[in-house]
Amino acid sequence: MAAAGPGSAEGTTGQSALAAHLAFRSAIGDVSGSTRRLSGELSRLEASTPGIAGRASGLFVRYVDHGVLQLRWMDAELAAATQLANAASEVKDPDMQLALLRRAGPRLQAAMMGSLLLAVWLDFLHLTDVALKQHIYSVEWLFVDLDRVQKMLKPAMTALSSGESGQVEAVARDIPALVGHLTREFAATREAMRAGAEKLQKILVLKESIEAITLLSALKFSLPSLPPSAPALLGMSLTVGGDGVMMGTRLVVSAEWVEMMRHLVRAGVLSLPTVSAAVRIQAGQVMMAQSHDELPKGVCDALGDGPEVQGMHVTGRAGAGMNEPPRHHILPKEFREWFEKRGFTGEMDIDQFCVKMEQANHEAIHGGGNWKLGRTWPGEWNRMILEALQKAETRTGRMLTRNEILDIVAERMEEYYIPLKFIPWRGP
Structure with missing residues (x-):
């Protein structure tokens, strides 16, 4: 290959x-x-x-x-x-x-x-x-x-x-x-x-x-x-200078900080509203007085005025955790003890590895929604993932590490068209 x-x-x-x-x-x-x-x-x-x-x-x-x-x-x-x-x-x-x-x-x-x-x-x-x-x-x-x-x-x-x-x-x-x-x-x-x-x-x-x-x-x-x-001042926007984001002649954040934020925003690690809030505070009363629904032009310019940035608007009700699709475990809860023995504890607990999936999609990977029939289907997610991990342990002749498990899980998620966007469990 x-x-x-x-x-x-x-x-x-x-x-x-x-x-x-x-x-x-x-x-x-x-x-x-x-x-x-x-x-x-x-x-x-x-x-x-x-x-x-x-x-x-x-x-x-x-x-x-x-x-x-x-x-x-x-x-x-x-x-x-x-x-x-x-x-x-x-x-x-x-x-x-x-x-x-x-x-x-x-x-x-x-x-x-x-x-x-x-x-x-x-x-x-x-x-x-x-x-x-x-x-x-x-x-x-x-x-x-x-x-x-x-x-x-x-x-x-x-x-x-x-x-x-x-x-x-x-x-x-x-x-x-x-x-x-x-x-x-x-x-x-x-x-x-x-x-x-x-x-x-x-x-x-x-x-x-x-x-x-x-x-x-x-x-x-x-x-x-x-x-x-002072309405004239309230209309000022941030501009991008050689040393970073500027307002007039005053440096708000350094070029290194802007570049750091650019990578994190584009990778989806940090949100643009959060970065925007930090710049507004650093910029002072002028920028804080603007509507929070309007991101500073200088921030968008500095972070790259592309579709990735344009798509990152202020979070609404769905973004705040309301009316969201159900959350489902990628590492099956029924095998929690098995995963804990292989390092999935604390911040890496299996409850931290959930994804949002519509009910129909979730039922599809579990054999149509009937868990009893689903367990007889070789492609049922819980059965498939544990078998794949156990076979890998048999081949290596030892217990898999947490990172080896994550690499295998990533491959299977790609095969099942499950996006690698983890969120924590919020169930009972």
Whole structure:
């Protein structure tokens, strides 16, 4: 059998899988770097005894702890995504590699969106820390403000931490508007602090403190917020420059980041609405103010304005997990123990290897829907897949590895015209 050449369909798929895998590794590193920085800042705030961790203001420590708690699920999502990426690198079939990366995609998306929201939360904690140190704002008002912001962030954080791809997609759609609202909250609190500092003749100290905060702030491109009377600016679009996506002369994201996202979007690992949300937040209030149904032109241009991108619109009810076709196990549930002995546990549990199939199609691969008659048909899926795996073990004279099983399953899925698009089980 001749090897697949670079221009063949198999060779193209292999190149796409390799590019997606390298981009995925880079994206994990990028988000991990963000979470490490967030962790360091939270640790610093926990030790800020003159400010947020001081005796008189010890009641604010709970809000730092809340940030630490959010960081834990993001780290867990990144660890799970890394595990799936490792599994993808170990299988031979390029379609299976892409399928595993697509399973890891929602994990990465959740951590990426969560880190952006946590960075906003950290901005409010930093502002609180400054106010407590300088005694320029009411402690009661600070407590009320933080409580309100926490409640606004909670639904989005809860949905992101669920690990459910539909919920992550839906949240990504709304995050720019949420961050835009929080930007205005932040600006209002900062202005109130400035007014209080002027009365106490501490304006220079406050100015230096706030500049230090916004240097690494998630809101640095959004402050001060634009007044409503600026319709001309709201019509601006992102453009693509040599160093990445630009708005005017301001760099929003680097060229390397754009290229990384291009591979992941085209491979179906990340969704364009999620990438769009990240760019909107980085671009600031101007882009966040646009309708979330209109993806920024610069983002589409940077990612490639082709049919793949044009087909990736904001997720609707079906994309959010409603009115979907049934989910069915590719690795039969009745043989769960057999698969567990061969490594299908944790993130690689057989419940993670389900596909959406219309009822008629599902019945067809099981012998017409009557499971008793279906078991007598040699081509019935459950019977066929186990026999194929057992024969492979007989030939090798040992227990198959998890990756060897996945390669065999990928071949059989292609024969049965079952797309390699895995989703988790959502049944009882």
